[in-house]
Amino acid sequence: MDLIYIIVIAVLILTLVFLLVKIRKLNIDKNIVENSKNQFRKVLNSIQQSILLFNNEDKLMFYNKHAYDTLSIDYNHMNLTAQMIFKNSKIDDVFYKRERHRVFDVNFEGKIYLVHIYSINTNDVFNNNVQTIVILNNVTEARKIDQTKKDFFAHASHELKSPLTAILGYSELVSLQMVEPDEYADIIQRIYNQALHMSLLVEDMSILSRLESITDDQKDRRNILLEDVLKETLYTLEPFIKEKNIEINIDMDKNIEYLCIPLDLNKLFKNLIENAIKYSNIGSQVKIKLKKNEDNKVIFEVKDQGIGIAKDQIGRIFERFYRIDKGRLEPGTGLGLAIVKHTVLKYQGEILVDSNPGVGTTITIKLPATN
Incomplete structure (x- = not known):
């Protein structure tokens, strides 16, 4: 789509240049020529891409x-060359070879630009050869x-490969009858655990993809009571809470309604509370x-009163598949906090993290009021 748009712009510029050349050659009234030049400038100034025209001496x-x-060009630009403006060997090479059309990326002042260069030959209204x-x-x-997507798919492939390899390995042992009768139950449980991990990973990937997509879901939002979401979350996590003997202390305002996609807030609450329990010490609060x-x-x-997070790692905990050093052995998909982050972004909220290693972590979510 971007390429088509750039080509359309290039065709527009060429058309305008040739029209102005034609007007000038026909010796039309100077006022008409000047007006045409002004219209030409207005059209180019309205385009949200940087456009530069150079003459046959490569001067701007x-x-x-x-x-x-973008380029902070001095108004006294008549002696500026492409080399002086861009200081880029790729662009210099295209100007030197007079290639008809070339497309490539360049880095300029910390930003990446897709550059299209077109070589033409015509006499224009500026009395120079464009x-x-x-x-x-x-x-x-x-x-x-693009890079985030590539990294995501690379990590996702790796995360899916591990349980799939385990399932195939256990299944092969069973099919080759290399398992003792009293080991079958254990093997089946292991296959189930790996399949469950894959299922949860695919589910989280699907949720994250939905949150990142730009779609208007206003018609699907509805008012929900947040205390109901919290109660349901704690009920779901009750076996985990009992397993680690965690004391849950709740300070809650009742009757808080929020307009949202219910699944969004369900996952946000569950992921944060589950993480707090997972990284808490047994018997803590x-x-x-x-x-x-x-x-x-x-x-x-x-x-929580858990293992805490080092200051240099706090900024990365919301990345996909990122695990803090002490949490790498804990089970999970590695997408929980990424889902939290994108949920908060979707509802234009903010996240605050306060943590000290060995003391615990506090994560605060602030969501704006909804009507």
Whole structure:
């Protein structure tokens, strides 16, 4: 889609240049020519990509407003060359070879730009030969998203491969009758555990994909009582709570309603509380706060007395598949906090993390009021 858009822009520029050339050659009234030039500038200034025109000496003849803002070009630009502006060997090479069309990425002042360069040859209204058109499109965020997707699929493939390999291995032992009769129950349980892990991983991947997609789900949102969500979450986690002998302390305002996709808040509550229990010491306490503050924001806070997080790792705990050093052996999909992060972003909230190794972690979610 971006490529088609850039090509359309290039065709538009070429068309405008040739039209202006034609107007000039026909010796049409100077006022009409000047008006045409102004219209030409207005069109290029309205385009949200950087556009630069160079003459046959590779000197800058024209640039639009977006190029000025992006490249900080001096208004006294008549002696500027492409080499002086970009300082990039790839661009220099294209200008030198006069290639008809070239597309590539360049890094410029910490950002990534997709560069389209078109070589033409025509006499234009500026009394120079327009030799080269350069179009720059900032693709920094798009490249980050692409890299994130690649990393995600690489991690997901790795995470799915481990349980799948285990299932195949155990199944082969059974099919080859290499298991003693009294070991069958244990093997079946292991196969079930690995299949369950795969199922949970696929479910979390699906939820994360939905949260990251830009879709209008307003019609599917409904008001829910958050105390009901919290009670349901604690009921689901009750076996885990009893297993670790965790004391749950709740400070909650009742009758807090929130307009949302119910699954979003269910997963947010469950992932945060489950994490707190998972990384808590046996017999310790987990404090849960569910309140509305004076700004009518919903405050959901979970505080544990667990292993804590080092300061240099706090910024990474919401990344997909990231595990803190001491938590790598704990079971889980590695996507729980990533789901929390994207849920909070979806509802335009904020996340605060306070943690000390060996003391515990407090994660506070603030969600804006909904109507």
